[in-house]
Amino acid sequence: MDRNQWRMAVQRIVRSEMSIRGVKYQGLSDRLAEVGIDQTADNLRNKVNKGILGADLLLQILFVLNARALSVETIASVLDEQE
Numbered sequence: 734m735d736r737n738q739w740r741m742a743v744q745r746i747v748r749s750e751m752s753i754r755g756v757k758y759q760g761l762s763d764r765l766a767e768v769g770i771d772q773t774a775d776n777l778r779n780k781v782n783k784g785i786l787g788a789d790l791l792l793q794i795l796f797v798l799n800a801r802a803l804s805v806e807t808i809a810s811v812l813d814e815q816e
Contacts, residue, residue, distance in 0.1 A: 734812065740784025742811045743791065747781050750800045764797035 751761060758774040758781075765772050770793050772780075777794075780786050786794070795803065 737784075738812060738815055741815055742784070742808060743786055744781055744784040745811050745814075746803070746808075747786070747791070747794055750795065750798045753801075754798055756798060761794065761797070765793060768793065768797060770797075 751757070756764070758778045761777055762772055762774045765777075770790075772790070780790070794800075801807075
């Protein structure tokens with residue numbers, strides 16, 4: 734696996750969780766602000782589109798979205814879909 738595949742996996746997982754909950758980037762920004770994380774909608778969009786998030790921000794996003802459990806199987810499935 735190369736770095737781009739991992740970045741695409743991050744992108745797909747975050748977008749999927751946002752889509753399931755009907756959350757747009759401004760809504761994600763607002764939810765993060767409620768827990769003290771300052772990220773603009775544009776900044777989040779850029780980071781998610783590039784698939785480049787720090788581990789802390791990824792966890793914060795999954796937390797505020799009340800995301801499904803993220804398992805090794807889920808990650809493997811997302812990576813397999815890219816091939």
